[in-house]
Amino acid sequence: MKKMMTLIICAVVALSITACASSGTAAKTPITETTAITEATAITETTAITEITAIPKSTTPANTNPDTMIANPFxxxxxxxxxxxxxxxxxxxxxxxxxxxxxxxxxxxxxxxxxxxxxxxxxxxxxxxxxxxxxxxxxxxxxxxxxxxxxxxxxxxxxxxxxxxxxxxxxxxxxxxxxxxxxxxxxxxxxxxxxxx
Structure with a gap:
């Protein structure tokens, strides 16, 4: 009888530990993934906007792009x-x-x-x-x-x-x-x- 009670207690404890571990993983995974996705999106969008704004203003003169050069009208x-x-x-x-x-x-x-x-x-x-x-x-x-x-x-x-x-x-x-x-x-x-x- 004592052996049976010990086995039941061990089983209950094991199930509790497994449930807690599973619960902790489930709770942590979505937060980590969501955070990573949000940060990646924000960085990409910010970088893209900065690069688009910077190119015409500073690094690419309008007359160096063949598509925007004015044809000789003469x-x-x-x-x-x-x-x-x-x-x-x-x-x-x-x-x-x-x-x-x-x-x-x-x-x-x-x-x-x-x-x-x-x-x-x-x-x-x-x-x-x-x-x-x-x-x-x-x-x-x-x-x-x-x-x-x-x-x-x-x-x-x-x-x-x-x-x-x-x-x-x-x-x-x-x-x-x-x-x-x-x-x-x-x-x-x-x-x-x-x-x-």
């Missing part, structure tokens, strides 16, 4: 007549400038015509576009800047060391600009302004 034209058809207006410029007859004519659809005269390291860029804005594309600072009157037009001249590198003006609802990479004497650039329309 169309090469064989004649000024073709350029006029593309741009939607006429433009007259000299056959040669400062003895330079090598030139390239380009136009932007309904926006601009430009003529580039090139010789050695000197480049002369003449532009015309509708409106009254600065269309030169040259935003450098120059030692000299003055506005003079040429054929009733107010022409702004900019340059360094006694030569003019940039002339800009507006007339008859169009903007004009002349950029000379090597610089030009003021009298010469005034004559060029008078020859352009």
């Amino acid at each position: 169309v090469d034209c064989q004649t000024m007549e073709t350029a006029a058809e593309v741009a939607g207006f006429e433009f007259r410029s000299p056959e040669q400038v400062e003895g330079i007859s090598e030139k390239k004519i380009q136009a932007v659809d309904q926006e601009m015509i430009q003529v580039i005269y090139s010789a050695d390291e000197n480049q002369i860029l003449i532009r015309k576009a509708p409106g009254t804005r600065n269309i030169s594309g040259d935003y450098n600072n120059y030692q000299k800047e003055e506005t003079i009157t040429v054929a009733e037009m107010q022409v702004t001249l900019k340059g360094n060391d006694g030569v003019i590198s940039l002339a800009t003006w507006s007339a008859n609802d169009y903007s004009y600009s002349i950029y000379v990479s090597a610089g030009m004497a003021q009298d010469s650039i005034v004559s060029l302004v008078q020859a352009i329309h």
Whole structure:
């Protein structure tokens, strides 16, 4: 009888220990798994948001991504007549400038015509576009800047060391600009302004 009671007590104790152990494991497992999943999700989402925010602002300039680069809008034209058809207006410029007859004519659809005269390291860029804005594309600072009157037009001249590198003006609802990479004497650039329309 004593042996039987001892066996029953042992069995009850064993079952209690097993139940407690099972209960403890069951209680701990969901908490650990839930915690792990929640933390992993939070870290991933935070990291993803931080990386997405940081890329455009700091590490990836907009112009380095081929998908976001702006295509060259200029169309090469064989004649000024073709350029006029593309741009939607006429433009007259000299056959040669400062003895330079090598030139390239380009136009932007309904926006601009430009003529580039090139010789050695000197480049002369003449532009015309509708409106009254600065269309030169040259935003450098120059030692000299003055506005003079040429054929009733107010022409702004900019340059360094006694030569003019940039002339800009507006007339008859169009903007004009002349950029000379090597610089030009003021009298010469005034004559060029008078020859352009």
